Structure formats: structure tokens, C-alpha cells
Amino acid sequence: MRNNSLAGALFALSAFAYGCTENATRDPASPSLHIYKSNVAVSPASLSVVAGATAQVTAAFKDRKGRVVSGAVFAWSSSRADIATISRNGLVTGVAAGTVAITARYGYNFATSQVTVGARPAVPTAPSTPPVTSLILVPNVLNVAAGASQQFSVSGRTAADSSTPVAVTVAWTATGGTISPSGLFTAGTVAGASYNVTATILDNPAVAAKAKVTVTTVAAPPTPAPPTPTPPTPTPPTPTPPTPTPPTPAPP
Numbered sequence: 001m002r003n004n005s006l007a008g009a010l011f012a013l014s015a016f017a018y019g020c021t022e023n024a025t026r027d028p029a030s031p032s033l034h035i036y037k038s039n040v041a042v043s044p045a046s047l048s049v050v051a052g053a054t055a056q057v058t059a060a061f062k063d064r065k066g067r068v069v070s071g072a073v074f075a076w077s078s079s080r081a082d083i084a085t086i087s088r089n090g091l092v093t094g095v096a097a098g099t100v101a102i103t104a105r106y107g108y109n110f111a112t113s114q115v116t117v118g119a120r121p122a123v124p125t126a127p128s129t130p131p132v133t134s135l136i137l138v139p140n141v142l143n144v145a146a147g148a149s150q151q152f153s154v155s156g157r158t159a160a161d162s163s164t165p166v167a168v169t170v171a172w173t174a175t176g177g178t179i180s181p182s183g184l185f186t187a188g189t190v191a192g193a194s195y196n197v198t199a200t201i202l203d204n205p206a207v208a209a210k211a212k213v214t215v216t217t218v219a220a221p222p223t224p225a226p227p228t229p230t231p232p233t234p235t236p237p238t239p240t241p242p243t244p245t246p247p248t249p250a251p252p
Contacts, residue, residue, distance in 0.1 A: 039063070040074075040111040042104050047113065049084070049094040051120040057090045057113050059104035074104040084115050094118070132156035132166055132207060135199055144187045152183040154199045156207075170199040170208070 042059045049055045061072040076086040083098035092102060094117040102113045134157045144150050152172070155165035172179045176195035179185045185197055200208030 040104060040106055040109045042102070042111040042113040045113055046115070047092070048116045048118060049092060050118045051094045051096055053094050055092045055094075055115075057086075057092055057102060057104075059090065059106070059111065061106045061109060072106050074106050077103045077105070079103070084117050129166075130158040130160050131204065132168055132201060133159045134162070135168065135170070135201070135207060136165070137197070137199060144185075146187055146189050146191050149184055149186045152179075152185060152197060152199070154183065156201070169202050171202055173198045173200070 039062050040059060041062070042057055044057065047055050047057070059072075059074045061069045061074075063069055074090070076088060076090055078084055078086045079101040080098065081095070083094075083096055083100040084102070085093045085095060086102050087093075090104070092115055094115075097117055097119040099114060099116050102115050103110055104112075136155050136157060138153045139150070142150055154168060154170055156168040157164070158166060170183075172181065172183050174185060174195055174197045176193055177186055177188045179197060183199070187195075198208060
């Protein structure tokens, strides 16, 4: 009798084990383990992100009647942390291009989401600016009075486009007189002297040798003498005619 009871118990245990095996699957994190996972769902089941971007996944656990169990805390894991990582709150971060399985585990139950990580998009580079090959000075020839000032301007040109001005940063020099960092030239006091004013590109001094301007200094015209004041011409007074007085009538 006792042997029959033991045999029945063993049969029931075998049937239970068989039923669990029928509903079991392999855990991607531990392939040697068969774990029941039908009560956990991960949403979305698959998603795509680019390297460096993030995406949120969620998980839910349902009881045998299909009711969602509130307050379930899931343990998250990634099958390839070098491709994507997962935070304790289910936030996926792409690391490198590839495909990875993100797993949510609740007790012996789990579910996965397939995440495809795309390569980080290349950052567009700004088009390179052609180098400046020549300079244009304005004015290029100048006659200026001794001690007077003149503002110079400069622009660059490229070999591909000789008509479109290009902004340049230059250093100014003069063989006589003075010139400011902004190109304001002041002539000396020697009348008839000739000076050279040169603009040199700071990052390519070889270009400046091709851009020069010659300034000729002449004496300033003499200051005219002030006009001699002319005394006013006196105006004779205009005579006033006498006012006639009416006669006084005689008494009767």
C-alpha cells in the first residue's frame, strides 16, 4: 500500500515537471536554464536607436488570469553591453552598431526586446574656403596733403573667383608717415615725398608682396588770409518835411 502511494506521488511529480518543460524556454542571459516566461511582456518588442541616443522600454507581469500585477520590479539586462546598455528603469542607450537582446526579469519569469543600434550619423563638415591669392587696396594711388590722413581698405581674391571680395585680416606697414592697425594713413610733413603702404595677410605673408600701394605726399595749399573788413558807408539822414500848422481863428 505504501509502495503504491509513493509510486503515485512520483508519477504526479513527473507530470508536473513535464508540464513545466513544455512551457519553458531558454533565458538568453543563461542559456543553460529553462525559465517560464509567458507571464512577462516587454514593450516595444523591438526598436531601433542610433549610437548615443536613448529609448524607453517597459515591462508588465500578469498573473494566471491575465491581470497585470502592480508594483512589479523588474531586473533589466543587456546581452551585449558594448552595443546597448539598459538602466534599472528600462532606459536603453545605444553604444555601437549591432543588435542586442534587452531582458526584463521578474522572479523566474522574463521577456526580451530586440534592439537594433545604428551607427551615429556623421557630422557634416563645413565646406573649406579657397585660399586668398591676391589683395586689392583702395585707393591704390593717392595724392595727399602734408600731415593729412587717408583711410585705406583691403579685400582678398581667390584664384577661382577674382571678382568676389573676400574678407581678410591684414597687418599694415608704411615706409613713411604713420599707419594705424585699421589702415588709417597719416602723411609726414615733408612735401613731395613718396611712401609705400603695404597690407600683409597675417596667415599667409607671401600674398602681401603682390599687393602694394604708393602714396605721394604734396604740400598743403597756403591758408588764405582773412578778408579785410570794409567800414560801412554812412547813410545821410533823410530830411523830414515840416508839418504845417493851421492858422488860429481871430476872436469875434
